[in-house]
Amino acid sequence: xxxxxxxxxxxxxxxxxxxxxxxxxxxxxxxxxxxxxxxxxxxxxxxxxxxxxxxxxxxxxxxxxxxxxxxxxxxxxxxxxxxxxxxxxxxxxxxxxxxxxxxxxxxxxxxxxxxxxxxxxxxxxxxxxxxxxxxxxxxxxxxxxxxxxxxxxxxxxxxxxxxxxxxxxxxxxxxxxxxxxxxxxxxxxxxxxxxxxxxxxxxxxxxxxxxxxxxxxxxxxxxxxxxxxxxxxxxxxxxxxxxxxxxxxxxxxxxxxxxxxxxxxxxxxxxxxxxxxxxxxxxxxxxxxxxxxxxxxxxxxxxxxxxxxxxxxxxx
Amino acid sequence: xxxxxxxxxxxxxxxxxxxxxxxxxxxxxxxxxxxxxxxxxxxxxxxxxxxxxxxxxxxxxxxxxxxxxxxxxxxxxxxxxxxxxxxxxxxxxxxxxxxxxxxxxxxxxxxxxxxxxxxxxxxxxxxxxxxxxxxxxxxxxxxxxxxxxxxxxxxxxxxxxxxxxxxxxxxxxxxxxxxxxxxxxxxxxxxxxxxxxxxxxxxxxxxxxxxxxxxxxxxxxxxxxxxxxxxxxxxxxxxxxxxxxxxxxxxxxxxxxxxxxxxxxxxxxxxxxxxxxxxx
Numbered sequence: 377x378x379x380x381x382x383x384x385x386x387x388x389x390x391x392x393x394x395x396x397x398x399x400x401x402x403x404x405x406x407x408x409x410x411x412x413x414x415x416x417x418x419x420x421x422x423x424x425x426x427x428x429x430x431x432x433x434x435x436x437x438x439x440x441x442x443x444x445x446x447x448x449x450x451x452x453x454x455x456x457x458x459x460x461x462x463x464x465x466x467x468x469x470x471x472x473x474x475x476x477x478x479x480x481x482x483x484x485x486x487x488x489x490x491x492x493x494x495x496x497x498x499x500x501x502x503x504x505x506x507x508x509x510x511x512x513x514x515x516x517x518x519x520x521x522x523x524x525x526x527x528x529x530x531x532x533x534x535x536x537x538x539x540x541x542x543x544x545x546x547x548x549x550x551x552x553x554x555x556x557x558x559x560x561x562x563x564x565x566x567x568x569x570x571x572x573x574x575x576x577x578x579x580x581x582x583x584x585x586x587x588x589x590x591x592x593x594x595x596x597x598x599x600x601x602x603x604x605x606x607x608x609x610x611x612x613x614x615x616x617x618x619x620x621x622x623x624x625x626x627x628x629x630x631x632x633x634x635x636x637x638x639x640x641x642x643x644x645x646x647x648x649x650x651x652x653x654x655x656x657x658x659x660x661x662x663x664x665x666x667x668x669x670x671x672x673x674x675x676x677x678x679x680x681x682x683x684x685x686x687x688x689x690x691x692x
Numbered sequence: 693x694x695x696x697x698x699x700x701x702x703x704x705x706x707x708x709x710x711x712x713x714x715x716x717x718x719x720x721x722x723x724x725x726x727x728x729x730x731x732x733x734x735x736x737x738x739x740x741x742x743x744x745x746x747x748x749x750x751x752x753x754x755x756x757x758x759x760x761x762x763x764x765x766x767x768x769x770x771x772x773x774x775x776x777x778x779x780x781x782x783x784x785x786x787x788x789x790x791x792x793x794x795x796x797x798x799x800x801x802x803x804x805x806x807x808x809x810x811x812x813x814x815x816x817x818x819x820x821x822x823x824x825x826x827x828x829x830x831x832x833x834x835x836x837x838x839x840x841x842x843x844x845x846x847x848x849x850x851x852x853x854x855x856x857x858x859x860x861x862x863x864x865x866x867x868x869x870x871x872x873x874x875x876x877x878x879x880x881x882x883x884x885x886x887x888x889x890x891x892x893x894x895x896x897x898x899x900x901x902x903x904x905x906x907x908x909x910x911x912x913x914x915x916x917x918x919x920x921x922x923x924x925x926x927x928x929x930x931x932x933x934x935x936x937x938x939x940x941x942x943x944x945x946x947x948x949x950x951x952x953x954x955x956x957x958x959x960x961x962x963x964x965x966x967x968x969x970x971x972x
Contacts, residue, residue, distance in 0.1 A: 411874075411875040412875075419789035420789075422841075422842070429826070433822035505706050505709075507958065509709065510958075515717065515947055516925075516950065518904075518923070521926065522925055522943055523717075525929055527719065534735075541738035566712075566713070574962055574965045627815070627817060630907065633910075651817055651820070652907065655824075668815075668821075671817060
């Protein structure tokens with residue numbers, strides 16, 4: 377999901393060197409090429425062994441009845457895929473992932489943009505607030521999840537103490553199947569929103585102040601400026617944030633393992649959690665990998681639709 | 693008048709948000725210094741003692757580090773060793789590849805680069821099982837090789853560094869080559885120093901990623917004494933009701949290195965995020 381890189385033409389380094397002796401110039405280039413291949417070899421080998429080969433292997437495994445317990449595995453054709461599409465648990469896990477994503481994408485993106493707008497103006501205290509809002513991003517996922525687990529505790533957690541103090545009813549984020557996914561959302565947003573704030577901040581800084589000044593002179597209110605200038609000019613940044621957030625949100629798993637363990641009553645079992653459980657708890661590796669492929673195709677399709685959406689938006 | 697009012701309002705919103713962001717971290721750190729009973733005693737009614745310790749103690753930390761069965765320092769040591777090793781190798785190999793792509797000329801360069809970038813699309817969820825099986829075939833299960841070797845090369849890192857390297861003026865390399873320096877020498881004495889900020893950025897991102905890693909060590913490391921920090925911390929949730937102080941102490945102590953790193957190198961980290969999102 378990264379913008380295309382510029383590959384500069386770096387080869388002209390040797391222009392003019394040994395220009396009078398073509399043969400030696402050729403050997404010079406050959407040596408450059410040899411070095412270049414040697415330099416990229418470790419990276420290339422690693423990608424082949426640890427990314428492309430497993431990807432190919434995944435495709436094969438997903439058509440097998442593969443588990444670690446019995447060594448022989450046979451091809452079962454599409455039956456893993458067909459079974460998955462009928463598997464209530466898998467469909468529910470997809471639903472939970474979508475529920476999570478559908479709430480987190482707009483809420484987190486709006487908060488991230490809001491925070492960026494709050495600290496955009498260059499004051500002496502803006503960097504201070506930026507650091508504070510960004511702090512949860514560097515807190516490790518294991519740490520954040522265990523702390524939130526205690527914060528959410530029904531009897532002694534700080535959250536319910538605060539809710540109680542302001543006269544609100546308790547929320548059982550850890551034991552109420554209706555509420556649990558929102559507990560995960562709260563943790564997810566707290567932890568990631570600062571990251572996207574930084575990206576929005578960079579996008580905002582790219583917009584020339586002159587445009588705002590001109591708009592102000594034409595009598596535009598800050599509200600108008602936001603909708604007519606900031607948002608349209610921020611389109612590329614917003615596209616990046618929304619697409620990355622979508623991918624991260626649909627694939628959410630880390631906090632689930634520690635905060636809820638997929639429960640209560642399976643209410644926070646997301647697709648990735650389902651995939652890992654199937655593979656390493658039930659040892660159904662073929663089935664699990666087929667599920668991962670289905671998830672991959674869904675995520676890819678959504679990303680492509682989003683890219684198209686943001687692109688057409690720009691042309692208007 | 694209206695302007696002052698709106699500025700005050702804005703500041704109040706900023707402060708309130710700052711409070712929300714900092715509260716879990718403050719509660720964690722302060723709670724780690726409280727005696728066992730105190731954490732539960734003031735939890736019912738909100739007052740200053742709900743957050744601040746009345747009687748400060750280091751007992752939780754002592755329990756954590758002098759646990760004879762599983763001293764916590766072991767997990768910190770394991771994680772530091774793995775994270776540092778991955779970071780050093782990652783800096784070296786990713787920057788070598790990026791240097792070749794950014795500044796050298798060779799056949800199939802464009803195709804190879806597209807091939808590299810295409811790896812970004814392949815998600816870890818899909819390759820999780822086959823990579824695990826590969827580790828089993830290598831006999832790497834329950835060894836640090838499984839944590840280190842597959843984690844070194846990062847397409848994202850190569851991509852990031854290509855962007856930085858391409859800004860180094862070609863004349864600089866040209867001059868060195870005319871003086872007879874080898875390509876390795878050019879890389880070492882010109883490219884690396886010029887790209888120092890980028891390398892610091894990459895080092896932080898790599899180190900933090902390793903410090904944060906949870907799922908992969910959970911899958912490939914089975915021996916508790918070899919386990920990584922996040923998995924060890926997560927396993928504490930099994931003793932939840934009785935040991936809050938100890939959990940919070942573990943959380944606090946494992947956040948300190950990261951917060952220190954962040955305090956000094958924030959600029960580079962933020963720069964890395966900005967580069968990944970906006971440039972290009």
